[in-house]
Amino acid sequence: MRPKDENKREAILNSAMVLINTYGLAHTSMSKIAREAGVSPATIYIYFENKDHLLTSLYVEVKREMSHAILDSLDDDLEIRDAFRLMWENLYAYYLAYPDHFVFAEQFCNAPIVDSVQQEEVEGFFAPFTRLIERGQEEGVLKDVPMDLLVAFAFHPLTQLAKQHVKEGIAMDDEGLEAAFSCAWDAVSRG
Amino acid sequence: MRPKDENKREAILNSAMVLINTYGLAHTSMSKIAREAGVSPATIYIYFENKDHLLTSLYVEVKREMSHAILDSLDDDLEIRDAFRLMWENLYAYYLAYPDHFVFAEQFCNAPIVDSVQQEEVEGFFAPFTRLIERGQEEGVLKDVPMDLLVAFAFHPLTQLAKQHVKEGIAMDDEGLEAAFSCAWDAVSRG
Amino acid sequence: MRPKDENKREAILNSAMVLINTYGLAHTSMSKIAREAGVSPATIYIYFENKDHLLTSLYVEVKREMSHAILDSLDDDLEIRDAFRLMWENLYAYYLAYPDHFVFAEQFCNAPIVDSVQQEEVEGFFAPFTRLIERGQEEGVLKDVPMDLLVAFAFHPLTQLAKQHVKEGIAMDDEGLEAAFSCAWDAVSRG
Amino acid sequence: MRPKDENKREAILNSAMVLINTYGLAHTSMSKIAREAGVSPATIYIYFENKDHLLTSLYVEVKREMSHAILDSLDDDLEIRDAFRLMWENLYAYYLAYPDHFVFAEQFCNAPIVDSVQQEEVEGFFAPFTRLIERGQEEGVLKDVPMDLLVAFAFHPLTQLAKQHVKEGIAMDDEGLEAAFSCAWDAVSRG
DNA sequence: GATGAATGAGCGTTCATTCAT
DNA sequence: AATGAATGAACGCTCATTCAT
Incomplete structure (x- = not known):
């Protein structure tokens, strides 16, 4: 055997x-x-075990890798803004490096099959990010609004941009990234 | 007959x-x-004609209705911020009223089948919005960054929030909407 | 109405x-x-009435026209050989003029659907030909062998040739026809 | 496996x-x-691979078997007439033994689907027969007319007879076969 | 008489999965 | 562990025919 x-x-x-x-x-x-x-x-x-398990495994593993790429370099000593900035860059770099992972995840997570169990597992991967936000709010650096709001503004626009850029085969340069990040930071930071 | x-x-x-x-x-x-x-x-x-045409028609019609709901009330005399605010509210109201439309559109547009022809048609529906942004930039109200950046920040977080809220069966109250909008406005407006 | x-x-x-x-x-x-x-x-x-009737009607009508084209010019005063010759030429001319009729008839009559009732009706169209053969045998001009044998040799090779010629888009000239006819005549005639 | x-x-x-x-x-x-x-x-x-391939394979295999049954016993030392006679008997025996093969082949080859590629392959199976005819013409035994004419007279009437006999469930005896063959031989041989 | 809409049954084919080796 | 053969159910779609106008 x-x-x-x-x-x-x-x-x-x-x-x-x-x-x-x-x-x-x-x-x-x-x-x-x-x-x-x-x-x-x-x-x-x-x-x-079957097709469902195969797809689900794929999704979970892709998300796990994605979370590592973004969060591994995170350090509690970093200032909130720098930490945000770092993740933001890590994430865009990941999109460019593994567009397949990213395109797949976007397609899969919008299908209704995804059951809530593994959705929770996946969300767990991003717990460090959640903690970062909480710290930012405690320190008074981030806006005092519901967490999901900050998450939505912190990352979703970037995901959307990456999706377009992958499709159109283009990429932002440093200046573009800087501009994008400053939009994001203005959205979530306290004046 | x-x-x-x-x-x-x-x-x-x-x-x-x-x-x-x-x-x-x-x-x-x-x-x-x-x-x-x-x-x-x-x-x-x-x-x-066939399954593909059926699905594509559905997508295009949903997107057309969506664009009407959001843009019909738009008025060139409105100040940029008020126009933004109006659309933002229209959009969230649409999500709550027709969650099906919205959930379907999100699933469909992430599938690779969508061919670029109707993608362009759909984008055409939202041309008034594009013009609004241009006017905002000319008036110096909006940030002078690439258009797609502003679009991404103006609407994508809201879409993401709506997606979650539809799934979890919850809705933002006026206060929540206000908070969310101010995040968005901070992201796109020129301080 | x-x-x-x-x-x-x-x-x-x-x-x-x-x-x-x-x-x-x-x-x-x-x-x-x-x-x-x-x-x-x-x-x-x-x-x-239905598809079957449509196809059957088509077949019967094609065969009726075919029999007219071949047999109408027949005359009891003609010598057997001349009558044969005439039909032979009529038939080949018909194939060239209406290849569609001929191709269809060949396809249809080989399908097992053709029921025996209309097969008999069709065979009736060619009764004058049968009578001609009988006369030929009585006069001692044709071989004294079963009728179906003579029919087979008199016409089937020509049908086969026509089928090929229609497919390949070629046609026999007078000389070719003459040669073909003499083969046929040698087959059926009494030395 | x-x-x-x-x-x-x-x-x-x-x-x-x-x-x-x-x-x-x-x-x-x-x-x-x-x-x-x-x-x-x-x-x-x-x-x-698909229905077309299935039917085509069936046709080609039937025709291959048919050609073997008819031509395998052929011997270059036989006189032309004896060779013809042998094939003629083999063919009729084949029809009686495998009426299915024969009925199918007749139906199939009259349908327009048959593409020219496999039609050529099938014709290749009968090459030995073609060579026999050429030899007969060189020896001055067969008529000096185009090959396809001789083929048409040599076999097509028999096919037609067999088709009828299969349908009507009758068979020729030795005497009938003899008579039929002599018609065929008179058609193709040089006086 | 003539039509396009409408249909349940069936088409050729592929599916997710299991079997036998 | 790994395979290609094998399958009943389901696929997208078209069929011969009838309905309603």
């Missing part, structure tokens, strides 16, 4: 992502994923 | 939207749409 | 023939026939 | 042939073929 081949698992996940990004969730079948990954359809079921 | 029954067309479009919002694009078949709409599968093809 | 429009009936029959010859029986639907004929699908059912 | 089951392939081909001969090309669906063959509709697509 051979051990499970981690490369094969990766190949399956990656093929699924590529196909979904190219043809859409509705046009991506298990057979096509298998063919793209160079394995038998039956093999997929060795690594994943 | 019988005339085409416009109610039937509406029923089909609406059934498609409901099913897609409930079970996802990938799990919504023509037969299911037909059953939900109370017509034969074949009948759908009298009103729509 | 308008009278039935004979042109419409003809248009339907002709459209059916063209489509069947082009795409085959299996790919020719009532809707397509209607579209090609410039009428509504429902209109076809005014002129023909 | 299971190896491909050659019996299954045969069963599918045979079921297709039986159904087509019974109900016609137009009324033979993949589901019916599957049911008749005792397999799932999906299984057919393991053995054949």
